[in-house]
Amino acid sequence: MRIVQIIDSLDAGGAERMAVNYANALAKKIAFSGLIATRKEGSLKDQINSNVSYLFLEKKNSVDFQAVFRLRKYIKKNQIDIIHAHSSSFFIAVLVKLTLPGIKITWHDHYGTREKETKEKNRVLIYLSAFFSAIFVVNLQLQEWSKKNMHCSRVIFIPNFITSKAETEQLTNLKGNAGKRIVFLANLKNPKNHILILKAFTELKLNESGWTLHLIGKDYFDNYSNEIKKHITSYSLENAIHLYGAKNDVRYILSQASVGVLASTQEGFPVTLLEYGLENLAVISTNVGYCSSIIQNEVNGLLFDPLSYLEVKSQLKKITDDDSLRKTLGDNFKQSVEQHYSEEIVIEKLISAYTN
Known part of the structure; x- marks a missing residue:
């Protein structure tokens, strides 16, 4: 062929x-x-x-x-x-x-x-x-x-x-403390729903327990990204929420995190989830599109309705509160991604x- x-x-x-x-x-x-x-x-x-x-x-x-x-x-x-x-x-x-x-x-x-x-x-x-x-x-x-x-x-x-081919680039070093980094891999645009995660992160005061949030994806410098930046400055979270723009060394970036987030209101089949899985991240994900087929709730990740603020807040709290849960979810998800x-x-x- x-x-x-x-x-x-x-x-x-x-x-x-x-x-x-x-x-x-x-x-x-x-x-x-x-x-x-x-x-x-x-x-x-x-x-x-x-x-x-x-x-x-x-x-x-x-x-x-x-x-x-x-x-x-x-x-x-x-x-x-x-x-x-x-x-x-x-x-x-x-x-x-x-x-x-x-x-x-x-x-x-x-x-x-x-x-x-x-x-x-x-x-x-x-x-x-x-x-x-x-x-x-x-x-x-x-x-x-x-x-x-x-x-x-x-x-x-x-x-x-997802391909397991090793990347050679190791350029982007994430800020914050190892073991307490949440990564959100998505371009800054609708329907990726970044602000939902920012609000939950803020209200849970995760920064006070050492957690940091890392946004990896193209910045279009429009109203969508302005809302994100305004939120960060309004709550004085410049040391806890970090924007990196589009990056090529995604696997290296993910290897430095322990939690992966996806919050879209619409999705097809997000490659991002597979990338999280391959790097052994504990994942909390929107339940739209094919996401709820890739992830079985509380088995290999945590799912939420992207229109429910209370649901995402609850799942984010659950995954950041419990070290052993993060390890179990991450291990199970990696195995599932490699298998299917x-x-x-x-x-x-x-x-x-x-x-x-």
Whole structure:
């Protein structure tokens, strides 16, 4: 098989990380594995393995015929069988298929909010889905939505996976005391719901018992991040809550923490949870999307309703109060992630989905 992943950017987001992970993993299994960024490069470019063919299209507009023909040339030159289009990159994939009818498109939906959207909002996607040979989804709600609305009969759930490949970078040293660091890995934007965790952290006065909170993710310097910064200064928590921006040495960062948090009001299948698990963190997580399938409450993590402040506060208190609970949850979660969401297991399922 000769397959290329297409993604709009290489910024550090969940869909972007999975496009890179798929390209890297498939390079070890199939004849040709490529990765194309359409609009923008980013920090994840450095994580593309040398055995993956890479192209940046420099797409300028929604309909950019020069980019379409660059993509067409790449596909013909490398004799690509399947375009694996992630998220909104389906549009350019369909445009190139109109000039190369023999090419197959599999579209991968990572967008957890779509299940709550109308058909009208997705009318272009639904119309163009007639050109897809298969749809991959990251949770069962999205699978149901696609089966109900899309013009493609093959809809397959493919879980995200985490690679255990060691990172070489060790650049970011977290502030605070070892054993009392909470990390929140998410770009500073809706629907990641940072302020919920900040309020719970503040009201529980966790800083007074030595806990620190570390926000890792891209800062867009907008109203969302301004609200976070205003909260920190209003409660004089500059020594307890720290912002680091987007970082590449995620595994090294997580290795310095003992608790991982995810608070989104909407999710697909967050790779962040798998990253927490691989580093043995005790996790408290939102129960939306596929999160409640990855985590069994009080077995390998603690779940909460992201719209319930009392629930998140209770779970945060429980996990910071009890050393032995943190160890048990962390150990159980690591075992679960390695057993169910390893690269080997998921790539085998992916290749089967490509060929059937």
